[in-house]
Amino acid sequence: MVDSISQIASALESAKAITLEAAAVASSKLGESSYTHYSKNLSTQQLRNLLNSRNSREVKDAMKRILSILASNDTSIDIEEFFSDVVKNISSDDIKVKRMVYLYLLRYAEKDQNLALLSVNAIQKTLGDSNPDVRAFSLKALSDIKIPSLTPIVLLSVRKLIVDPSPVVRSEVLYTLMKLYRWKRNELEEDIIDLYTGLLCDSDPKVISSVLVVFKECFPDRLELLHGHYRYFCQILKKLDSWAQSYLIETLIRYCKRYIIKPMVVDISSSDRSSNCVPLPDKYNQIMFPVYELRMDKDLELFISSLKILRFSTNPVVIISCCNAFFQLTTPNDFRNSGFPDVLTNIAIASSNVGVKSLLLQSILLYSKLDSTLFQQFNREFLPFPSDDTTIVCLKLEILATLINDTNVEFILRELKKIVKHQKNEKIIIVASQTMASCGKLSVTLESHIMKWFIKVIETEKSGLTNNILDCFVNIIRELVSANPRRHLKFILKLADLLTTNHVRADNARAGIIWLFGEIAGIEFKVCPDIVRILINGFVDEGPESRRQLILLSAKLVSYEYDISNENSNGSYNVEDSRVMKMFQYLAYLGQFDDNYGVRDMVRYLTSLFDSGKYEIAALLLQAPKPNIWDKPILDGDSDFVEDTEDIDHDLITYHSYIPWDVSDDVIDSKTLDMREPLPLKDYNKFKKSFSSENYVDTSNSFVRDNASEEIPTDTTSTHSPSVTRNSFTSSTGKKYKLQSLDEFFSDVPAMRSTKKYNSLPKKKKIVTVVESSSEGETDSSEDDETSEDESETSSSGLESSED
Structure with missing residues (x-):
């Protein structure tokens, strides 16, 4: 009886295991991991068995478990001991497994360099994979393994992939150059610059976006590298990604300040415009002409005009960069008429992100302090809302103060x-x-x-x-x-x-x-002694600042009374009869024993003046005029905007600081030499090997040579090879393709030919691709034969190969 029960229990356990396995497989079919629910309970040996499995699904689940442990810093399982089991899966056909192995390898490659080097060969093989994402990720993995002996291999891989037809791979090449520059700058700087200079001529905007990122990180001061690419970069500015646009604008601002002659401001209110023409002032808001226009170099005008399309950008950083460009390179009128103040205001008000909103409002505050007319018409937009953050409300109110x-x-x-x-x-x-x-x-x-x-x-x-x-x-x-x-x-x-x-x-x-x-004692002296008389009774109850100011007020009254007595009695001042002096002496006596050292110091300082009879010196010190708080200096482009901008980020002030024009004499003298003559672009699309209509045939029945991008006309009077007809073409690998009708395609299917149903089918023409041999000889004779009921030859494939 017990044996029967144990057998039944064993059968139920087996059925449960089978059911769980079936459910796991079913869930993996739906896109979920087959070990999602119980992978956390896997033992070390079970995890190793999964890593060594021939089933890619089990390897993938094991790698997911490894990476989850890696991400959570779980110390229950030492995943370093699986290094060899993980790395050997780098040759897996599953791209997801490869990616996870690469991530694991990057973490532990430096700890076991000898074992990590064994995987380099497999990574190098994937550099020639047909999938560009695989090639790019392989290069990334190879460059991230920071083993000194791998540097020559990485550099060799870069030289190989620098002409890759995929822009994704060439972008990754640029980031690899950036890593090499940071890692081995002293050893490889010349090689890196040579390779980078070649990529500057790329015609793909995606690659140029990466070029600009690398330029900002590695070569921010090598502006001379941009000479032959300046005009092309201005033309493709709108095609770059948002962050690359911001980087390019910042870079070209500095380039214009160094290599383009300063624009001229022309007074258009006078008839003689040639005489009233001055260079653009270094101070932003100090143009002397009431009505003027700006004349600039054609290259600078190209850059400014390319910025106008970016008004429709949704990235706030791009808008701020464009505003900075107009602020640095143009006049207030040009900045106002560009429309960017409107865009900046609209984005700042509409943004729901507090950080972005704060950044935009701070920029508006800086510009409005320089020229309030830029945002004068938007004063109602800066009224705070009840839902606004405290920082946002304060910034809006500060902007309103300038408007x-x-x-x-x-x-x-x-x-x-x-x-x-x-x-x-x-x-x-x-x-x-x-x-x-x-x-x-x-x-x-x-x-x-x-x-x-x-x-x-x-x-x-x-x-x-x-x-x-x-x-x-x-x-x-x-x-x-x-x-x-x-x-x-x-x-x-x-x-x-x-x-x-x-x-x-x-x-x-x-x-x-x-x-x-x-301060008003010199204007209305009669009022002030009564204030001291009233407040002296509660001196001990006042705060430390009030006590100090009360002693100072009594001393000022003594100095004013001394001046008044000198004017009335010709230089005699009777200290004994002065009630003001007695009030000061009483307050000074109390202040000697004050618990606040500031009050005690004030008493010692003042009593030393009066006890020594130096009333003239006391009058000069105590009656010195104070500056008017409204007499603030006029802001200009050379200043750091304002001194009282503690609510504005210091980095933002530095970013918007005015850059002076610094064009060398060599650039001014070499007007005949066009240093910005465009260099020839490199189009890597001609290296594409994929079989598609884009590479081989177009909609106008023209044929394109692979690797040459030359159109071959299909006119019947052309003198091309007889094999190049309307129904045939040749690929880059040498295979010849021809077009076949539906009847020709099914001509070798005996089951269809032997039925009456097939004979009754209408003879419709359908175009089917058929592969021929690479030779230029005769085509198969079956190409011109009509399908008939009496054909006896059969074939297992619908694709026919021509015989040499």
Whole structure:
């Protein structure tokens, strides 16, 4: 009974195993791995058996398991011990297996170089594979195996495949040259440059894209290599891939700056244009003519015109590169009329990627700081949305600050007030407030309006304002007042009320207001002593910055009082009777014992001046005029755009920095020598060996010679060989092909000939290809015979070979 049960259990286990195997095979037929569900439980020996299997499906599953372990850093199985079992599968016919073996080989080749070298021969054989993807991947695998002894083999393979008819392979050749240049630059630099120079003449845009990548990585300063290819590169710019377009634009900008004469700016508002003609200024926005046009070299014009089609590119990097080209090589009018500011704005607003959007907005901010008219018409587009990221909102607000003018200031100011009132993000409120301050420099009326509005917000919403926001508001008011204190005395007095009523509690904000009273002491001295008198009682409760500024304010009042007394009493100043001096001495006494070293240092510095009687020196130090915050330097092309662009990436500023023209005298003097004369292109399509209608016959019944690309007319009056007829042609391998009718094709099928049904079929003509021998002799006599019912000869194939 027990034996019967064990036999039944064994049979069930066998059936389960068979069922699992069948399910695995079925799943592999549907495109899934046959060992997906239980490959993780394979033992080391089972995995080795799969690698040594003759079934390519099992080898593929084993390699997938190996690579999954490799990718996950699983230490449960040491996959290095399978090196020999894996590498021997490099000769597999399955291209997927080959790729996986290559990936494994690249990881462990350096650890076992002797065993890895055994696979080199198999890799070299695949360099001649009919599949160009296999050839390209084989060269990649060969070049990635960093074994010093393989360098000559890799270089030999490159020389062999550099004329490969497939652009995919030639592109891989370029990347291999880049690896050799990085690895063996000192030894192989001359050979690499020779091979690279030959690939510069390639006619395929896909290969040129790779050429530009290698040029950027290996030869960025060898601009002289581009002389004979400049015009062709400009012509095929639109055919390159997006990243290659960006690389080419950056490279040609530097090339134009070095080898093309600077354009001329012509004043078209005057009648004598020849006299009013100057070279393009090195500073972008400092052209002296109100109306002008740009005259440039024909090669520079070719480059500029080739950029215009790229306005329709969907790659933001290409758009930024084109904008940089117009910024570097043309005038503001040309840049504005090119349409790229519109495209840059549209892509920046429409992009959903925060990183890309930030990059584009930063570029717009840099350009708008140089010339706000480029984006003046898009001021509404830069209003922030509730869904925008904080960084994006801040960049939009900074752009708006550069676009403010008399026509849009009311609209922008109204929108900024809504943001400050209803926004919850502290950083956005601060940036929006600073943008409002930019509106104040347009007119005195706006200055007063903005200060009044900020003071009202401080009074009504003091509990809802954080210290940083309050500090920002006070600083804005202080900056607007300091531009012309005498004009805004009433707002200064209002700030005094904010101090005394404790509406402003933040230490930095209170310190800023106290400092402001020190600046207006020379204008309205009578107000300031009362501020010190009121605040001196709560000195110990003030913050460290406020205490320091209060001591400084009292010292300034002493210096101003000294000047006033000298004017009234001819040089006598009574220190003992001065209440201002007594307030300073009291504050200095308290400051000597302050726990903040900045306050103590301030006290020692000021008391040393007054105790020694050096009031004149104190007046010079304390009453020194402060620069106006609105008197900022005009930006130009030579500057690093702005100094206060901490929100803009430094690399982006470097990328957009203006490159000066540096054309040598030799280039200027050699006007008769055309250094950019195009070199002959290399068309590798003539080396194609594939059998197709494109290589052998065209739609106009013309025949093309393989390897020569010459059309052979099919006119009946031609004097070609008799074998070249309308129904025959010869391949590059020497085989002759002819066209055969349907009846001729089935003439050797006895089963069909012996039936009445076949005899009743209509005699329709159908073109069938038949292979003949490579000789030029007579064709088989059956070619001209009609199919009949009495034929007795049979053949197992429908393809007939001509007899020599």
